[in-house]
Amino acid sequence: MTSAYNQARPVISSTGLFTPADSISNEELVASFNAYVAQHNAQHAAAIEAGEMAALQPSSVEFIEKASGIKARKVLSKASILDVDVMCPRFEERPNDQISVLAEIGVAAARDALQRAGRDAKDVDAVLVACSNLQRAYPAIAIEVQDALGIEGFGFDMNVACSSATFGIQTAADFIRAGNARSVLVVSPEICSGHLNWRDRDSHFIFGDVATAVLVEAADFAPPSHWDILGTQLKTRFSNNIRNNFGFLNRTAPESRDSADKLFVQEGRKVFKEVVPMVGDLITDHIARLGIAPEGLRRLWLHQANAGMNRLIAQRVLGHEASEDESPTVLDSYANTSSAGSIIAFHLNSEDLKPGDTGIICSFGAGYSAGSVVIRKAA
């Protein structure tokens, strides 16, 4: 097969962000959760009293902030999440001739990235929708985004959970290196709220909704103000410690549809212990292979799952406690947004860097999976 373009050096031309208008504070979230707990315990008072059922325990604002660094999360369906009788997002079903919700927020982020690069959609060759929480089996959400933007070429969906965006960036970079594309949009729309068990005290505070986009292009085609991609590295290792069993095979067992493991579940402590060294080693190996010393990293844009985890990873890599300037977090207002988190951190905290500054975008999560992208500001 012949390539469409000459083999080229991949760069990041721009990023884009869509942020839902509504936000839920920890106070609002905990008030709703604790009202549910009170209602549940009152309804089952006799069984609890008889020792046949354990009483549910209330959540707390202080615990959430201390354990995770999260103060609020953006969501697309606030009222129904906080409604004690619903406690999940509710979207009106859309007919097939209307754009789906996931594609719609992806398009909003993609338009932002295109506009920042001064790029006309007709010059984009491919769209990758790389995210954890795909809305349907097919047609691919990426093809719907491609159609909405009027892009020729091709699109497909890929899912590597929270690492999807960095895996998407490497895939796009490889298309450019091989000459199969000159301009690729990597879009990560995440409606995490749909897969979160809002009635589970251990995890009800973790996730939020958002969409990001990264425009990966050939250096000779990109705008002058871009980021050179110095290298990409991916790693996966199987683990059940973060898992979501929702899928089309559940149709055969409708009675189990609402069971908790058809939503996000995790062994948070194990994830913390096992993923920190895996990611620390990945970054350390990657920069060593590129001949970059830890002091040569101006900034780390890490996956946004837990502030403590990020502190430890940054410390392992840099050899000292990282400042907010060295390793910025967006967890306080966005919470964990799965694959979009490290891209939001980059999008909101990169304008001040100077030509020649080097940084690393690194994501990690279920699989386990981890991906790193080392970049340098060109101009």
Ligand code: COA
């Ligand atoms: N409110 C109040 N207390 C709570 C609570 C809540 N919402 N949830 C749990 N607790 C309590 C527990 O009952 C436990 O009490 P005990 O010590 O009396 O048994 C205590 O707080 C500690 O619980 P634990 O679940 O061990 O907390 P933690 O410090 O490990 O923090 C996570 C939990 C999930 C925030 C943390 O483990 C984490 O972020 N891990 C990494 C997760 C991650 O990156 N996942 C990737 C997803 S993509």
